[in-house]
Amino acid sequence: MAQSSSVDLYVLLFGGTIAMMLLASGVVGFILLYQRRIIRQDLAFKEAEAKHQRELYHGTLEAIETERKRLARDLHDEVGASLSALRLLVGQMQQAPTENSLIESISTKSKTLIDNTIDNVRRISNDLLPQGLEEFGLPYAVEGLCEKTMELSDINIYLKAENLPQIDTKVSLVVYRLIQELLNNAVKHSEAGTVLLTLKTENNGLEIEYKDNGKGFDFAEAYQKRSLGLKNIETRTKMINGTTKFETKPNEGLKLIVSIPLN
Template sequence: MNNISLENKEIIQVVFFILLAFITMFLVLILFFYFSRKKVVLIEIEKKNLELKHQKELLHSVLITQEEERKRIAQDLHDDISSKLNVVSLNSHLLQTPNLNEDEQNNITNNIIELTQKALEESRRIAHDLLPPVLEKFGLHAGIEELVAEYNSTRSVKVSYENHIDFENYPVERHLHIFRILQELLNNSIRHGKATEISIHFTTFGQRKNFTYIDNGLGFDSSNNENSKGLGMKNIESRINFLGGDFNFYSRPNEGVKMEFNFD
């Protein structure tokens, strides 16, 4: 009888230790999954914070670009147009001077006409920089053709342009973003890269549109983050984000620049 009781106690102890082991393992698994999940959540939060920081940087670059554009326009209006109109106003008052002979009247009148014409040309230039008329009237394809022709007319750079996208069916409000991206790239290639040959190519892959830009300029090390944090690149990136696209940028010293981006 005592032997049976002893065996029962041993069985109970074994069962107890087995249950204790299972409970311990269960608690360990719970703690493991808890801390693993907590780590995953922290990584996701950090990732979201980095994305928000990046979006803030892009927004900041857009605001800076807009402010610089406003300052440039204000400067142009003051220096190129306002100053000319002031001289026109002065000459107009001179016409009221008594006893002017015919030659003096003609000289003042010609001066007024010449300054007025220059002021009109400057106002057209400023309006063209804000929104090229050909872009508004005839669409993106015609706007890029005109832009390419302007650069080729300088004879300092050869720009080739090929397009296989029907931009007539593309939302007009998005035309200006693509046009500004291209302007920024061309400006960087010529001003900083000293490029003499530039290739621009638009095509489609399924439902996505693709843009490829290549120049033979001086290039730079695009793997260096400091080189890709300029205001111009931030402005380009923010416009591509607006288009719902993504981009790849490659450059090496003395190997020019290559950029591709896809958009809806």
């Protein structure tokens, strides 16, 4: 009887040991699987982040290349063409008979071409560095941009700039380009009649709030297609460590809040 109890005790101890070992193995296996899953998720996150950074980098290069192409096209098509025409007029003046009326006509055309060329050079210069941005600050430059946009479209733009501090020129230029992109999209795509644009300081940073009453769009679909306008806005914002928040639906206009740290 005692021998049977001893055997049962050994069996119980052996079975308990096996069960504990199986339980420990299960716990260790679970921990290893969980750690492996965490590592996979971390790698996937890092890969997605690296992909996003590459997209932003290429987006920045694409924006720079687009600006260069546009500048080259403007110089060739407008300034270059005007100078070529002016050269032809000067040649005609040299070959023309000494008739005051003909010389006066050629001279008038030459002056007109020179004036147009000066205007084009000023416009191209303003595109490279907006007029008044360095001298008078961001609100002055944005106000001029809004006035120019209203002259060229049927959109009413209401601008409100609330006690903005002095902002670094590089940041101001990026913000100006960002607002320019928004207004260009409003003119070309939104079919909006009214735009509300607010610039203010919020939490030691600059906050830009844009609203329009246009046709809106499906943000998820547009973002998945990597819409050029959205990409440019995101790229310009990321260049100055800012964040964007879009609120839009089809037929409900667009609201965008851009937050940019100023420290």
